[in-house]
Amino acid sequence: MRQTSKTISPTFGRRLRQARLRADLPQDRLGVLAGLEESSSSARISRYEGAVHEPPAKFAKQLARVLGVPVAFLYCDDDRLADIMLSYSSMSEVQRQELLNISKRLSDLNL
Template sequence: PSRLKSARKAAGLTQQQLGMALGMEPNTASARMNQYEKGKHAPDFLTMKRIAKELDVPVAFFYCEEDILSELICALGKLKKEEQIRILNSLNSDKT
C-alpha cells in the first residue's frame, strides 16, 4: 500500500484523479483508492496492472518485499530493452 501512495504522488495525481483514470466513478474514485492505499482492500492483479500503467511503473514494483528491489525494478523498467539486456548480461557474467 505505501508504494501505491508514493507512486501516485510521484506521478502528481490525487486519489480521485487516479481512480477516474482507471474508470472509477468520480464520487467513489477517491474513497476506493484510499482503501487500496491503506490496505483495507486489495485490488486484483488486472487492476494493479492498470494502476502500474497509469503511474508508469512496472507492476512488479508493487509486489516486491524489499524496497531496494522495488527501486531497481523501477529504474530498470524505465530503460530500453537493449539496455536491460546489456545489464542482465553484465550481471550474469559477474556470477562466473
C-alpha cells in the same frame, strides 16, 4: 461454514502511494484514469493505500499502467529490488540487455 479473512499486505498500499506521488497524481485522478467512477475513486484508492483492501489483479494492472510502473513493483517487498524495477522500466531495450548482462556477470562471481 466459517469464513477466513484474507490478510492484506501493507506493501501494495505503500508501493501504490509511492508510485502515485512519483506520478504527481491525487488519489481521485488516479482512480478515474484507472477506470473508477469519480464519486468513489478517491475513497477506493485511499483504502488500497491504507491496506484496508487490496484490488483485484486486473485492476492492479490498470493502476500500474496509469502510473507507468511494472505491476510487480506494486507487490515487491524488497526496497532495492523495487528501485531496480523502476529503473528498469524507464530503460531502453539496449540498456535492459546490458543490465541483464552485468547482473549475470556479478552472479557468476559469487559461484
